[in-house]
Amino acid sequence: MPDKKHLAITMGACTGCGGCAELQPEYIGWSEGDERPFLLTDLAPDDVIHELQAFCPEDCFDWD
Ligand code: SF4
Known part of the structure; x- marks a missing residue:
């Protein structure tokens, strides 16, 4: 089983x-009214986190 880390979104930027919600719909939800993403889970595998970090133009994704 792959390692999982805590995933976090920083909404500031x-x-x-x-x-992100199109790229990883199993992990990132989308709030139509707010037009903002939200986490569907706070645990995600390394490769998912790295993909989100590489994709997001505003560096919103982090992990611990
Ligand atoms: S800026 Fe980043 S966190 Fe915000 S919607 Fe786009 S990819 Fe997702």
Whole structure:
């Protein structure tokens, strides 16, 4: 079983582009009214976290 880490979103710089929710819909939900992503789970595998970090243009994703 792959390692999982705690995933976190920092909303400060988020532009609401929606790309993260399209890229990882099992982990990232989308709030239509707010036009912001939210976490569906706070645990995610390394490769998912790295993909989100590489994708997000505003560096909103972090882990611990
Ligand atoms: S990819 Fe980044 S900037 Fe775009 S909606 Fe997701 S968190 Fe916000």
